[in-house]
Amino acid sequence: MKNYAQTLNLPKTDFPMKADLPSREPSILKKWEGLYEKIKEARKGKPLFILHDGPPYANGHIHIGHALNKVLKDVIIKYWLLRGYHIDYVPGWDCHGLPIEQQVEKELKAQKKSKEELGKVVFRRLCKDYAKRFVEVQKEEFIRLGILGDWEKPYLTMDPAYQAQEVRELGRVFKAGLVVRSKKPVYWCIYDKTAEAEAEVEYYEKEDPSIYVKFPLTKEENTYLVIWTTTPWTLPANLGVMVGEDYEYVFLKTDTETYVLAKALLESFEKTTGIKGEVIKEVKGKELVGLEYKSPYGGTNKVYPSEFVELSTGTGLVHMAPGHGREDYIVGLRYGLEPYAPVDEEGRFVEPAPEFIRGKRVFEANPLIIQDLKERALLLWEGKIKHSYPHCWRCKNPVIFRATPQWFISMDIPHEGKTLRERALEEIQKVKWIPPYGKNRIASMVENRPDWCISRQRYWGVPITVFYCKNCGHVVAEEEVFERVAQLIEDSSEGADIWFEKSEKELLPEGYRCPVCGSEDFKKEEDILDVWFDSGSSHAFVLRKRGIQKADLYLEGSDQHRGWFQASLLESVASYKEAPYKAVLTHGFTVDEQGRKMSKSLGNVVSPQEVISKYGADLLRLWVVSEDYTEDIRLGKNILQRLVEDYKKIRNTIRFLLGNLYDFKPSDAIPFERLHHFDRWVLSYLQELLEKVHRHYEAYEFHRVYHLVRNFCSVELSSLYLDVLKDRLYVYAPGSFERRSAQTALFELAKVLITVVAPFLSFTAEEAWEHLRTIDQNLPESVFLYEMPLPSEEKRDEGLLRDYEKLIKIREDAYRAIELLRKEKEVNHPYEAKVYVWGNKELIELLEKYGDYLNYLLSVSKVELSEGGKHRVSSEYFEGLYAGAERVEGKKCPRCWLYYEEKEFEGEVCRRCAKALEERAVQV
RNA sequence: GGGCCUCUAGCUCAGUUGGUUAGAGCGUGCCCCUGAUAAGGGCAAGGUCGGUGGUUCAAGUCCACCGAGGCCCA
Numbered sequence: 002m003k004n005y006a007q008t009l010n011l012p013k014t015d016f017p018m019k020a021d022l023p024s025r026e027p028s029i030l031k032k033w034e035g036l037y038e039k040i041k042e043a044r045k046g047k048p049l050f051i052l053h054d055g056p057p058y059a060n061g062h063i064h065i066g067h068a069l070n071k072v073l074k075d076v077i078i079k080y081w082l083l084r085g086y087h088i089d090y091v092p093g094w095d096c097h098g099l100p101i102e103q104q105v106e107k108e109l110k111a112q113k114k115s116k117e118e119l120g121k122v123v124f125r126r127l128c129k130d131y132a133k134r135f136v137e138v139q140k141e142e143f144i145r146l147g148i149l150g151d152w153e154k155p156y157l158t159m160d161p162a163y164q165a166q167e168v169r170e171l172g173r174v175f176k177a178g179l180v181v182r183s184k185k186p187v188y189w190c191i192y193d194k195t196a197e198a199e200a201e202v203e204y205y206e207k208e209d210p211s212i213y214v215k216f217p218l219t220k221e222e223n224t225y226l227v228i229w230t231t232t233p234w235t236l237p238a239n240l241g242v243m244v245g246e247d248y249e250y251v252f253l254k255t256d257t258e259t260y261v262l263a264k265a266l267l268e269s270f271e272k273t274t275g276i277k278g279e280v281i282k283e284v285k286g287k288e289l290v291g292l293e294y295k296s297p298y299g300g301t302n303k304v305y306p307s308e309f310v311e312l313s314t315g316t317g318l319v320h321m322a323p324g325h326g327r328e329d330y331i332v333g334l335r336y337g338l339e340p341y342a343p344v345d346e347e348g349r350f351v352e353p354a355p356e357f358i359r360g361k362r363v364f365e366a367n368p369l370i371i372q373d374l375k376e377r378a379l380l381l382w383e384g385k386i387k388h389s390y391p392h393c394w395r396c397k398n399p400v401i402f403r404a405t406p407q408w409f410i411s412m413d414i415p416h417e418g419k420t421l422r423e424r425a426l427e428e429i430q431k432v433k434w435i436p437p438y439g440k441n442r443i444a445s446m447v448e449n450r451p452d453w454c455i456s457r458q459r460y461w462g463v464p465i466t467v468f469y470c471k472n473c474g475h476v477v478a479e480e481e482v483f484e485r486v487a488q489l490i491e492d493s494s495e496g497a498d499i500w501f502e503k504s505e506k507e508l509l510p511e512g513y514r515c516p517v518c519g520s521e522d523f524k525k526e527e528d529i530l531d532v533w534f535d536s537g538s539s540h541a542f543v544l545r546k547r548g549i550q551k552a553d554l555y556l557e558g559s560d561q562h563r564g565w566f567q568a569s570l571l572e573s574v575a576s577y578k579e580a581p582y583k584a585v586l587t588h589g590f591t592v593d594e595q596g597r598k599m600s601k602s603l604g605n606v607v608s609p610q611e612v613i614s615k616y617g618a619d620l621l622r623l624w625v626v627s628e629d630y631t632e633d634i635r636l637g638k639n640i641l642q643r644l645v646e647d648y649k650k651i652r653n654t655i656r657f658l659l660g661n662l663y664d665f666k667p668s669d670a671i672p673f674e675r676l677h678h679f680d681r682w683v684l685s686y687l688q689e690l691l692e693k694v695h696r697h698y699e700a701y702e703f704h705r706v707y708h709l710v711r712n713f714c715s716v717e718l719s720s721l722y723l724d725v726l727k728d729r730l731y732v733y734a735p736g737s738f739e740r741r742s743a744q745t746a747l748f749e750l751a752k753v754l755i756t757v758v759a760p761f762l763s764f765t766a767e768e769a770w771e772h773l774r775t776i777d778q779n780l781p782e783s784v785f786l787y788e789m790p791l792p793s794e795e796k797r798d799e800g801l802l803r804d805y806e807k808l809i810k811i812r813e814d815a816y817r818a819i820e821l822l823r824k825e826k827e828v829n830h831p832y833e834a835k836v837y838v839w840g841n842k843e844l845i846e847l848l849e850k851y852g853d854y855l856n857y858l859l860s861v862s863k864v865e866l867s868e869g870g871k872h873r874v875s876s877e878y879f880e881g882l883y884a885g886a887e888r889v890e891g892k893k894c895p896r897c898w899l900y901y902e903e904k905e906f907e908g909e910v911c912r913r914c915a916k917a918l919e920e921r922a923v924q925v
Numbered sequence: 926g927g928g929c930c931u932c933u934a935g936c937u938c939a940g941u942u943g944g945u946u947a948g949a950g951c952g953u954g955c956c957c958c959u960g961a962u963a964a965g966g967g968c969a970a971g972g973u974c975g976g977u978g979g980u981u982c983a984a985g986u987c988c989a990c991c992g993a994g995g996c997c998c999a
Contacts, residue, residue, distance in 0.1 A: 011960055018964070308927070309999070328999080442929050446997085449928095559930080559996055589930085589995070596932085596994050629938070632931050633995050643936055643951060649964090650951090657961050708938060712950055724966065731960065820956085820968050829957055831967080860966085898960085 003909065005896035008918060009731040010740065012660025016772045020652055022617020026764045030144065033767075036783055037149055043786055044087035052078055053543060053552035053582065054150070055565045056093035056158065056536050059132040060100050063142045065591045065599070066558065068609035069634065072625040072761075073588060073703075074556050075148045079760035080698045082149075083789040090150040091543050092143065096132040096159035097462040098532040099198050105131050105461075121460050121501040128461040129159055146609065146618050147763045149785070156543050158535040161496035164463050165487040166542040167535060168497075171465065172483030173576040177416045180478070181409050184340040185454055186323070186330050189403040190393040191348025191362065196458035197393060202400055207390035210367055213274060213316070213381040214374060215260065216242065216294040219301055224252070224259040226294050226304070227270070229315035231386055233370040234363040237298040237354050238322040240338045243307035243329075244286040248317055252282040260381075261289065263317020270316060274382040286310075286317075297379055298355050307332045324404035334451055340404035348401060363401055408456035408465055408528065410575060421575055422447060428570065428580040435586040435701060436631045443562045443570075453571060455531045462529030464500040468509065472520035477509075485510045500525065537568030540581035552582045559587040586701060588630035594637035607636050619764045620644055626703040626761040647711055651758060652765060654714040657723055658751040659772050661730050665744040667777045669736075673796050677729075677739065679854065680746035682801045683722045687753055689802070691792040694757055703761070710758060718750070721809065728857055732897045732913065734920035748776065749796075756789040807847060808858060810878040811838060815859050818886035821872035827888050831860045832898055837869035837885035844882055862889045862900035 052074055057067055074090070082088050105127045106116055116124040136157060144152055156163060174180055188197040210233055215225035226242055244250070249264040255278035262270055264283065271277060292304045309328035310319050323333030324342030333340065343354040350358045350366060357373065358366040374380040391400050412422040419427075425447050434440040456465055466486045468477040486500070486508055493499050500508065505523040514521055544552060557565055566585055573581040592598050593605035600606065612621045623644050628634045673681065690713055697705040726743050733739040751773055759766035763785075770784040781787050815836045822828045836859055838848060845866055848855060855864040870885020889900045894911035896918075907915035 006960055009960060014961095018961080311926075311999095313926095436930090438929065442997085445928070562929085563997055587996095592995070594936085598995070627937060635937090639936065639952095646951065647937090653961065653964065657964090660961065704938065708950070711937095715950065719961090720966065723961080727960080727965090816967060823956065823967075831957090 003895075005910070005914075008896065008921065010661075010664070010733075010735055011731060012657060013663045014656060014660040014772065016656050016659045016769060018653060018656060020617065020619075020648070020765065022619055022764065023614055025768065026145075026147070026613075026617055026619070029764050029767050030147070032783070033147075033149075036785065037151060037153075039783075040082065040088070040149075040785060044082070044085070047085055047087040049549075050078070050081040050086040050088050051544065051549055051552045052088075052090055052554045052556060053540060054090065054092045055555065055557045055561065056095040056156070056539065057139065058098070058100065059094045059096050059135040059139065059157075060104065061135065063139050063609060065607055065609055065636065067139075067143075068146060068621055069588065069591055069625055069630070070557060071143055071146060071148050072622050073586075073630060075146075075150075075763075076622075076626060076703055076760045077554065077556070077701065078149060079763065079785065080789075082785060083756055083759060083787070085788050089549070091154065091156055092140075092148075092150045092152065093156040093539060093543065094132070094136045094139070094158065095532060095536050096129075096136070096157050097529075097535055099201070099459065099461075101128050101131050102459060102461040103201065116460060122498050124460050125498055125501070132157075132159060142609070145613060147622065149763075156539065158463075158532075158539070159496065161490055161493060163542050164497040165491035166546060167463050167530070167538045168466050168483055168487040168490060170538040170541050170572060170576055171530065171534070172478075172480055172487070174410060174572070175467075175478040175483070176480055177575060179411050179414055179416060179421055179575050180455075181411050181414070181452075182406055182476070183409060184324065184342070184404040185407045185409075186325055186327060186340055186342065186402040186404045187407070187458075188391060188400045189346075189348075189405070190396065190398065190400050191346070192396050192398050193393060194346045196405060197400060198457070198459070201394050202391035203394045203397075204389045205392050205397075206387055207392075207399055208385055208387050209390070210371060211384045211386035212371060212374070213270070214297065214320070215258075215379055215381055216296065216320075218261075219293045219295055221259075223257070224261065226292075226318050227260045227262045227316045227381060228318050228320040230320050231388065232325070232367075233374075234358075234366045235322040235325045236320065236370060236374075237343060237350070237358070238324050238341050239296045239298065239302065239320055240300075240323055240329075240333060240341060241302045241321040241336075242294065242304045243310050243319040243321050243332055244289050244304055245308075245310040245312070245317060246285070246287040246290070246306040248286045248310070248312060250284050250286055250289060250317065251280045252284075253278040254281045255279075261318065263312055265312045266315065266317050269314075273384070276381065289318075297374065297377070305332055305336055325402045327402065330404070331451060342404040344401075344403055348403075364399070405458075407454050409452040409454050410571065411452050412450065413452075417578075421571065424578060425570055425574045428574055432580050432582060433584040435584060439559070439562060439585060439587050442559075443566060446563055446567060447570075450567075453531075453533075455534050456528040457531055458527075459529055462532060463497050463535060465526045465528050465530055466500060466508075467526045468505060468523040469526070470515040470518060470520050471522040471524050473515060473518040475515050475517040477513075477515070477523065479516075481510060482513070533564065533568040534572065536565055537572035538576075540569055540573055541576065544581065545577070551580070554584050554586060555582045556586040556588070559589060561587065589633045591636055592633045594635055594639060596633060596635060605637070612641065616641065616645065617764070619762050620648060622761045622763065623648055623707070627707045629704045648762075648765075650719070651710065651714050651754075651762065654718055654723070655751065655754055655765075655769050657719075658747050658754070659769065659776075661747055662744055662751065662776050664735055665741075665748060665776060667748070667779070669741050670745045670748065671738070671742050675742075676745060677742040678801060678851070679722070679725065679858070680742050681798050682805045683717070683746050684749055685797045685799075685802050686717060686805075687750065688792040688794075688797040691753065691757075691790060695789075695791065698760070706757070707761070710754070714754075721812075725858055725860060728860075728897065728899075732917055734917050734924055736924045737917070737920060753790050755784060756787060759784045759789075804847060804850070807844060807879075808851065811844065811848070811876070811882070811884070812859055814838075814874060814876045814878070814882070814884040815861070815886065817877070818870060818872050818874045818884045819861070821874075822886050822888065827871070828886075830898075832862050832893075832900060833889060834861045834886050835863040835865065835870075835889040836861050837865050837867060837873075837883075837887075839866065839868045839883055839885075840876075841879055841882040844879055856899075861886075862891070 078088050078090050209231040213229050218224045251264045253260045289304050290306050293301050296302045321329040323329045323338045324340040345351050348362045393400050413420045429444050490497050569581050729739045729743045755766050755769050766784050774780045819834045828834045871887040873885040876882035891900045891902045896910045896914040901911045
C-alpha cells in the first residue's frame with residue numbers, strides 16, 4: 002500500500018518544540034537592543050502610561066523579590082504598550098545610605114584605614130564607585146529578565162542632576178515652613194563621639210546595676226511609685242512615669258510606706274526585694290494617669306499612659322527620660338515633654354545636671370547616683386543584671402541614647418491652612434489602592450506617625466544645604482541659596498561632593514550677608530538627608546521635571562506603605578500639595594512552598610539567577626503571572642515543575658498553529674461570514690476570551706489571564722478544536738475551502754495567542770512572532786510594535802456559541818459511551834466507533850443542523866441520530882438524552898483513517914480522499 | 926506585644942449581595958494513539974472549604990475566639 006502520509010498536509014515549522022530558553026533567550030535580548038527607543042518613536046503622540054519605578058538599593062545581586070517586582074511592572078507596561086499606549090519607564094536606583102557606607106568601611110578596615118583619615122570627599126568617592134558597580138550588576142540582571150525600559154538613561158539618586166533636584170525639593174519644603182530643628186535621642190558612642198544608626202549597633206552581654214527606686218507622690222502621704230531601672234544615670238533626666246492603661250496596679254502597704262506597682266509583678270518584686278506588705282487597693286493603669294510625683298533630681302512630674310509598658314520585668318511603672326530613650330521620646334513628644342539630655346558628646350554630665358555628677362561620664366555616674374539615692378532613702382533595692390545591650394560596632398564600647406539636634410519635617414505645622422498630615426490624608430483618599438486595604442494601612446500610619454526626621458550624621462548622602470550664621474545663629478534656608486547650591490551641584494561632575502569640598506563663601510551667592518545681623522561669616526550644615534528623602538523625591542526628578550504631573554501607577558511590595566509610598570507622598574504633598582501617584586499597587590512577599598519566608602538558615606531560598614539558568618526567564622515570568630500577588634507568593638521546586646508543564650502546553654499549542662500555516666498567505670483568508678461554522682465558533686469563542694483577557698489585564702489580575710490562557714490552550718484548543726481540525730487540515734487539498742477556512746482561524750488564533758502572552762512570555766512570544774512574520778511580511782519586526790487585538794463584535798456569532806456549548810457536552814456524553822467500548826477492547830481509536838444519539842427532541846434537531854459534520858466533531862467514523870449501540874449512557878447534562886456506541890462496520894481508509902462501507906471507496910481510498918488527491922495533483 | 930493581611934482538592938486559582946450533590950486546569954491513576962511524537966487524546970479518583978463556637982430555616986460566604994503563616998512596628 003502507498004505511503005499516504007506524503008499526500009497529507011502535515012504540520013511543518015522551524016519553531017522548535019524544545020524551548021531551550023536559557024540558551025535561546027540571550028539571542029532574543031540581542032534583537033531587543035534599541036527596541037525601547039524604536040517603541041518610543043513609534044508611539045509618539047499616543048496616550049501616555051506612566052509607571053514610576055521605585056529604586057532598588059544598589060547593593061548586591063538581585064533576589065527573587067526584585068525579580069517579582071520588576072516582572073510585574075514589565076507585564077503592566079507591556080500590556081499598555083500592546084494596547085497602543087506610549088510608555089515611559091525609567092528604572093532607578095537608590096544609591097546613598099548606610100549599608101553601602103558600612104560595606105565600604107569594612108573594606109577600608111581590612112586595609113587598616115578609617116573614613117575619618119580619608120575625609121568625607123574621598124570616602125564618598127569610594128561609596129560612589131561601590132554603588133556604581135552594583136547598579137551595573139543589577140542592570141544586567143534586570144535586562145536578562147526581559148524587562149523593557151530606558152536602561153540607557155536610568156535615574157540614580159547619586160547623579161548630580163538628581164541631587165540638585167533633591168536640594169530644590171528640600172528648598173521647597175523649607176519655604177513652606179515645614180522644616181524644623183529639634184532634639185531627638187539617637188544611638189551615640191561617647192568614645193567615638195558620633196551618632197550611630199540602628200543598623201550599626203551590635204548587641205553584647207553587659208553587666209549593669211539593677212535598682213528599684215521610689216518616687217514619692219505629691220498628693221498622697223507616704224505613698225510611692227516604684228520604678229525599676231538599669232540605667233541610674235538617666236534619672237537626672239527623668240520627666241515622667243509611664244503606665245499601661247489597661248494593666249492592673251496595686252497599692253502595697255508595708256509597716257511604714259505604701260508602694261504602687263503592677264499587680265502582675267508584685268510577686269517578683271516581693272521576692273527580689275524581700276519587701277512584704279498588704280494590698281490595700283487595686284486600680285487600672287488609666288486611674289494612675291495624671292498623678293504627680295516628685296522626681297529624684299528636681300521638679301514635679303506626672304504619670305502618662307504608654308503602649309510601650311511591658312509586664313515582663315520591672316514594676317509596670319517605667320521611668321521616662323525622653324532625652325535618653327526612644328519610647329520615652331515618642332510618648333514624651335505626645336505630651337509635649339522636652340527631649341532633655343544634660344549630657345555632652347563625650348557622655349559627660351553638664352549643667353543643669355546635679356553638681357555631684359557634673360563632668361563625670363554617664364557610666365561613672367551610676368554608682369554615685371545609687372549612693373545618693375541610698376542616702377536620700379529613695380532606693381528600695383540594689384542589685385546587678387546581665388543583659389543584652391547595644392555596643393558601638395567600631396570601638397565595641399556600650400552606646401547610649403542621647404538627644405541631639407535633628408532636622409524634622411513637621412506633620413502638624415499648618416501651611417496655607419492645613420497641616421502636612423491633613424493634606425496627606427486627604428490625598429490618600431484620592432488615590433486608588435490595589436488591593437483596597439492598602440489605603441487603610443497607609444492612612445493609619447500617616448495618622449499616627451511622628452514628625453519625619455530627615456537628618457543623618459553620616460557621610461554618604463545628599464547634604465542638608467543650609468548655613469548657620471556664626472554671629473547670630475540665624476539659619477540660612479532661603480530659596481535663592483538652595484537654588485544657587487543646586488546649580489553648583491548640577492554643574493559639577495562631582496555632584497553633591499562640592500558641598501563638602503567648597504568653603505561657605507564659595508557655596509553662598511556672592512557677597513551674601515546674614516539677613517538678620519549682616520554678618521558674612523557662616524558655617525554650613527554637616528548633616529545629610531535621610532535616604533527616604535532621596536527616593537521620596539524621585540517623582541520630582543523623573544516625572545515633574547520632565548513635564549509629567551503624576552504617575553499612573555507606583556508598584557512595590559507591601560512593606561513600602563511605610564517606606565517609599567509614604568516618603569513619596571509626604572515629600573510630594575509638602576512640596577506640591579498633592580500625591581505623586583494616581584494609583585498604588587502592592588504585592589506580597591515570596592515564600593517557600595510551605596508558606597514560610599525564604600531564608601538562608603531554612604535553605605529554601607530560590608534565586609532568580611538559578612531559575613534563569615535552569616529554566617529561562619520566561620519561566621520566572623510565567624511564575625509571577627501565575628500567582629495572586631496580593632498575598633504571599635509561593636515558590637519552590639514543585640511549583641516550577643508545574644510551570645514547566647504549563648509552559649510546554651502553551652508553547653506546543655502555538656507551535657501547532659504555526660506548523661499548519663506554512664502554506665498560508667493572508668490573502669488566502671476567508672471572510673468571517675463564509676468560514677466553516679466550526680472555525681466561526683472558535684473565533685467567536687476567541688472574542689469572549691479576549692474580552693476577559695483585557696478585563697483582567699486592566700484590573701491587574703494577571704493570574705486570571707494566566708488561567709484563562711492555560712485553559713483555553715488545553716481545553717478548547719488542544720483537546721477539542723485543534724484535535725478535530727486535524728482531519729480538515731491534513732486530508733483536504735491545500736487550496737481547498739476546508740483547509741483555508743481552518744487556516745484563516747489558525748492565523749487569527751496565533752496572532753491573538755502570541756500577543757496575549759507577550760506581556761509575560763515575552764521571549765517566547767517574540768520567538769513565535771519571528772515565525773509568524775514569515776507568513777505575513779507586513780507584520781512589524783517585533784511583537785511589541787504590534788497591538789493586542791480587541792474583542793470584535795463582527796467576529797462573534799452568539800447563536801453558534803450557544804449551539805456549540807450543547808454540542809460539546811453531547812460530545813462528552815458520547816465519549817463516556819465509547820470509553821465503555823474501549824475498556825472491553827472493542828475499539829481503541831474513536832475512529833473505530835459509531836455513535837448513536839437519541840431522545841430529547843430539541844437537541845436532536847440541533848444535532849441535525851450540524852449533521853454532516855457531527856462525526857468529525859466527535860472524532861468518530863459515523864453518527865446516527867437514533868437509538869442504538871452496544872453501550873448506552875444517559876446524558877450527564879441533558880434530561881432525556883441518550884448516547885450509545887459500538888464498533889463501526891466497514892473498512893479503514895488508509896489515507897484519512899476513517900471507516901467507510903466498501904461502496905464508499907474509490908480504489909484504495911475513500912471517495913473524499915480520492916477527490917482530495919485529484920485536487921491536490923492540480924494544486925501541488 | 927500592637928496594626929494590616931492570608932489560610933478552598935497534591936499544586937495554582939474560581940466560588941456575585943449567605944440558599945440545590947463546593948468548580949476549573951494542572952498533577953496523579955488507568956487506557957488509547959503513533960500523521961503536533963522527549964508531542965496528542967479519553968475516562969476516573971481526589972477537598973466539607975485552617976480549627977472551635979456562635980448568628981440563621983440555611984454559612985466556604987456573617988460574628989467571636991484559637992491555630993498556622995506573611996508584611997510593618999515594638
